[in-house]
Amino acid sequence: MKDFLKVVTLEDAQTKLADHWHPKRQTTIISLEEASGRILAEDVTSKINLPPFDRAAVDGYALQASDTFGVDETNPAKLSRIGEIHAGKQPEIKVGSGTCVAIATGAVMPEGADAVVMVEDASEVNGTIEIRRAVSPGENVSEKGSEIAEEESIALAGQKISPQVHGALHAAGVQEVKAFEKPKVAVISSGEELVEFGKELQLGQIYDINGPTICDSVRACGGEPTHLGIVSDDALEIKKRVRKALSKHDIIITSGGSSAGSKDILPETINELGEPGVIVHGLAQKPGKPTLIAIIKDKPIFGLPGYPVSALMVFNQLVAPYLRELSGIPEPELGSVQASLTKKIISARGRRELVPVKLIQGEEGTLARPLRRDSGAITSLANASGYIDVPLSQEILEEGEIVTVKLYEGSELA
Amino acid sequence: MKDFLKVVTLEDAQTKLADHWHPKRQTTIISLEEASGRILAEDVTSKINLPPFDRAAVDGYALQASDTFGVDETNPAKLSRIGEIHAGKQPEIKVGSGTCVAIATGAVMPEGADAVVMVEDASEVNGTIEIRRAVSPGENVSEKGSEIAEEESIALAGQKISPQVHGALHAAGVQEVKAFEKPKVAVISSGEELVEFGKELQLGQIYDINGPTICDSVRACGGEPTHLGIVSDDALEIKKRVRKALSKHDIIITSGGSSAGSKDILPETINELGEPGVIVHGLAQKPGKPTLIAIIKDKPIFGLPGYPVSALMVFNQLVAPYLRELSGIPEPELGSVQASLTKKIISARGRRELVPVKLIQGEEGTLARPLRRDSGAITSLANASGYIDVPLSQEILEEGEIVTVKLYEGSELA
Structure with a gap:
């Protein structure tokens, strides 16, 4: 049996990794429909004015404010109701002094009108509308562009597309956004004793726990995991699987197969795949001693311990921050x-x-x-x-x- | 125009709702593969012993502990190495006094051996293994069932299947779990002025914001939303859409169309669909005044305000707690x-x-x-x-x- 691995601290491991690997965020254009939960890669400005037109903010009567000056309960203005405007329709009516138009919340203000009296402050008496409360110009009207102006900033790079942001982007007529690409992560479980979930266990075998657990955790950090299954401790098989993983993924995570046992051939095998190969073999902490970091073709391979609790702890400590950095997800708030x-x-x-x-x-x-x-x-x-x-x-x-x-x-x- | 709605407090609305609606959690059996993030509806016990056999906890030599009693650096035990056991294999070898077997972490302990000496505490000298450190019986051996015993509790009803729990359930040989069913929620946006996202806006029109925002929020509360699109303020159309929603969903959420405008026909239309119909029309709070609650065929219809900020606030306050209750999701931790x-x-x-x-x-x-x-x-x-x-x-x-x-x-x- 060969000498045991040479342990380094987590900080030293991170420094060595930084010498060889420069993780760069990638971006992608996605339709807003599919963007829930993604992280924006650039600031977004509104494509439109919202509202796109002056609109009634309440149900009531659109009129000229000057017609209501000085009115009150005992001395109402009496205006002629010349029509009705529903939401969603283009008004073809023009309001002059002495007239008003019934208008629904959200409807386009008619030409000539500059305010809306609330329905509660008016009554219809024999076809005439009596207005019992004065309004000032602009009252109960949402001006064009008052909620968002065209070109106004809606959301900033780095912001997560939460339900609220999603709604605001919709409102602003945004159809596509530039978001950070999810890093593609290959997950491989290594060990002769591992059996795929669902199969019958033979003596000496246990179920692969790390595969699904690490995939879940990758997802939680904004990555896109692919479980490439279990490899036995066979150099050729490992080489084949890791090579396949390198061709289609940004990061490779293995678990098991990197302690000092006679069959632990992972480090040697990885070194045969390219330069610089294994750069860290062993962390000076418990758990995490049998941790391996390698770089092949500018892509990192993280070899986590085989024990599930250890694997998950080292994942959270060592791998998760890089995944979050790449996917733009902030460190968890309740750290x-x-x-x-x-x-x-x-x-x-x-x-x-x-x-x-x-x-x-x-x-x-x-x-x-x-x-x-x-x-x-x-x-x-x-x-x-x-x-x-x-x-x-x-x-x-x-x-x-x-x-x-x-x-x-x-x-x-x- | 008819009288305005009669407002009640949120608490009164909840009480009225409780008189007519008794939300019951439904459960469903799902494969563990698809269970990430779901909430367990029953306690789960292990189907197997883990480890399923006595296994080596370290790389080293399996032997009889009594052969090592009293040994040290200067006075090693000398044992004959009679074989090697790899992880995942059934050992066909028996260890007697004076013999040992090289064994890998995770491998099945051979018959006769009761302890493992770590590889660091032994050396091979001319085919003989020299043991320089004493071990006690059971040392460096993980006993069958020591991590989980068959029938031992793994996770409790109400627990979320986090990456960690997912892993533990895998380890315990669990293949299916009983989880809470996601409540099926129909989301309908109401308003003449609304236009589906992506279409060109005409004068008087705005994009539907509430549809996607509420769907996102339903998802965050553990529900399964279906956006049934936009309905205009047409009684027949509304009736058709809500009837369709009732046939396939547990909860219906509409937004818009319930304030006091002349075209706000939602309450009347819903009342025509069955008993008791509208039970709350108006919340005594800002925002939220134009909120409607109805019960048709024992299913609740929540009519939220049309303004996006108001709709989301009332959703979070009024609807979200019921959805979380039904889906088993705890109230957000950082409330x-x-x-x-x-x-x-x-x-x-x-x-x-x-x-x-x-x-x-x-x-x-x-x-x-x-x-x-x-x-x-x-x-x-x-x-x-x-x-x-x-x-x-x-x-x-x-x-x-x-x-x-x-x-x-x-x-x-x-």
Whole structure:
């Protein structure tokens, strides 16, 4: 068996990666219909005036404001109703002094009218409209372009197309937007013992957990994952699969197959695919020791540990920020919370450790309950709200101590 | 023109609704592959033991722990290496005292062995394995069922299938889950002046904004929206469209067409469709006055205001909680934040008012900047992070006052 991997800190790994890989955001033009949730790659301005015409802001009577000056309940203006304007129609009527037109909210103001009296402030008496309240010019009228003017800014580059923004873009007559391209990510699970989900397990076999979990996580970071399935520890097969992945994807994520076992041929195999090959082999933290980073054809290959809890933690720490950077998704808003530790934690001195915890909303505030730390513990995977990052220098965290819990995306307080 | 609608408070509207409508969650069995993001409708237990067999937790040598008792660097045990076990394979070898087997992480423990010595603590010298560190029985072995035992609980009813939970369910051999059904929601936009997105605008026309915005929002609350398009203010057409919606959907949402204009025929038309018909017509708040709630064939019809900002606010306040209840989605975690008001707000006394604000992360904390409150303001729609709920009794909020901002889903701090 060969020498074990040479570990580096996460920060050193990021620096090495930066020497070889310069992730660049790509953009794409998509129709607004398909743009929900995407991130804008450029500022968007309105194509139209909104409203595109002067329109009534209330139901009532369009008239000349000067006809109402000085009127009140006891001394109403009496105007002749010369027609009616519905929303969506072009008015063919002209309002002069002494006349008015019944108008619906949203309808185009008729020529000659400069204000609308609300329906509540008027009554029809024998075909004459009595106006009991004065209005000033422009009152109850939404002027052309008052909601958005043509060329006015609607949304900014980097903004997510939320339901609200989506609506505003629609309103502004925008039909296509330039958005950041979703990075294409190939996901490969490696290990002789892995079996595709749904098949019968033979002795010695377990289901592939990392494939679907990592695909979900890639999606949450704005990437477009393709699960290329399971490869056995066969150099030729691995080479074939990774080569295929490189041809069609921007980033390759493998899991398993990079610890120091006699069958761990992933690093050698990847090195045969091109320069510079493997640039990091081993992170100085727990979990994450058997992590590999390689660059082939200017594309990064992230080799995550095989244990699901470890794989997900290293994904969140190492890979997720690059995916979010590429897809334009901001770092999660609720990145971390303060919580009180329910149980003492003893960590290995001289090694950074990430301890999964479940957050509980107690009466005295938020509590962090440490979960099992053996790399395989699946219940930790399902129950963890996030993790505590215990630095190299720290060995003991006391019960009741206030700790910072970095949250998993989409995790909720119980 | 007929009398204006009779307004009630939101709470009264909810009470009236509760008299006539008893929303019940439906469940559905879906394959785990399609279950990402869904909400579990029942507790899930493991179908298998994980690991399904005793397995090596590290790369090293499987042996009898008793053979290592008392050994150290200077006095190693010397064992005969009788074979090698790879992950995924059924071992056909038996370990007796004085022998050991090279074993990979994740591989099945051979018969007779009860511990694994890490590869770092052993060396091969002329075909003999020298063990330099003692192990106790069970050391570096993951026992069958130690990660999950058969029938052990994996995830609970109400839990969201996050990437982590998805992985754990895969690991546990779960192939299908019972999840809450997504409520089917028909979305109809009403108004003569509305034009489908993408078409050329004629004078008097504007694009339909509410259709896509409400569909997005329904999706965010776990519902499955279908946009049934735009209807004009024609009684027959409205009746046809709503009847169609009732036949295939659980909830109908319309927008526009329910204020007091001469052409607002929605309430009458809906009343002709069945009993009890319209149960609420008008909310005592701003925005939201022209809101309608009806029940036909035990299904609710929510008639939202036509103005996009108003429609979205009333949707979030009135409709969203029911959709989340039905789909099992918890209320958004980051429901509200405290922020300092950048500008005085004068609200109408005697009416509840929802004021849209943009949140800004300032140096002295989070600031809330009030946005334009005229119902049509589209830029408010795109920029609002959330809103302040100003109660009936309150008239003035001072600059610098700390207010509670209820957040829109997916909104971010700028």
